[in-house]
Amino acid sequence: MSTLAYALLTLLVRGPRTGYQLARLMRVPIGYLWTASHSQVYPELARLQAAGWVSATAGPGPGPRDNKTYAVTPLGRRELIAWFDAPLAPRPNRSELLLRVRCLWLVDRERALAFLRDQRGAAADVLDTYESERAGFDARRVENPGTPDFAAYATLHYGLTSQAAVVEWFDWLIARLEADHLSPG
Amino acid sequence: MSTLAYALLTLLVRGPRTGYQLARLMRVPIGYLWTASHSQVYPELARLQAAGWVSATAGPGPGPRDNKTYAVTPLGRRELIAWFDAPLAPRPNRSELLLRVRCLWLVDRERALAFLRDQRGAAADVLDTYESERAGFDARRVENPGTPDFAAYATLHYGLTSQAAVVEWFDWLIARLEADHLSPG
């Protein structure tokens, strides 16, 4: 099964959802970890149903088609738990930002600094949104590591830690370029 | 043009290379930032040549086909520099690891800890390879921010900073799970 299948199961294991709800949840909050558009979600749900990992019940919807509510089957739940600690293949890193940084030497210092300050600001904005999201977590709800709330909090904590490191790196790089301006006499 | 095209130009702008050399460089060292297999590289070089961004000279090769040496044209160089600070579209995050962490609550504590300690070790190993690569950089060669060596060093520094944050996050999470074992009486 594809990673998308497991992403959908992580949502469904907390309770039945319609395809539309799952597609929306794949943007927020799962979008921070794994994204998928509705055009990917609907066929994947059909595959999961064919494999017997989820069941679906159809009812009249507002539009021309029925709406379908999906629920994880016992088999689907077992497969999700088996996936948790199955061997994890490393994904190749892809950062267009770092690729551009490798071209720093081709442009003059002011232009490089303008770009880096801009990107630093964007990275700091992302960090701010993570921090305001952390404020939304009730401290008591994330006390117990055996809860879904704690698991969600742990991924947010990852975002906070790594994004803070990115901002820190921008500051290091910008400071290096600024220092270059003063000293090379 | 695709990001791959610019990845190839960042390599070619430092001097002419054959398709084979470029395919190898796309694994190491560019593989840390952007990967591509040779089956992607050869067609992309043909596209770049058709667009007039690179030129190619063919010579007899060891195998059944000629080998071709590519070089950036003045147009290609201008396009690469224009790309440097063009608007940068954010790429969606995809982390199967974090997706799995969201399922922490479905497995028992010991199983979760075993998985996390294993992944923590893998992350620490990556950090170690980055650190030994930093040791390979001559301090004087990366003094001047206007050099290709400094640009490469800056991307390595990114890897070090962010990977250290990841290891730190693992330690936080593992400590939280271990504390859960002692206190909830």
Add this chain to the structure above:
DNA sequence: TAGCACATGTAACTCGTTACATGATTTG
């Protein structure tokens, strides 16, 4: 009345991986 949220699907396309294909030279 225009746009958005609800609700579900298909089609065309791009990007990337894996496998297929050929063949010389060097190294263990």
Add this chain to the structure above:
DNA sequence: CAAATCATGTAACGAGTTACATGTGCTA
């Protein structure tokens, strides 16, 4: 003599994005 490296390509497939397609009910 087997395997890796050099050297260049094509084909098939899977994953993901964007656009196409349809139609209701609510809100500004």
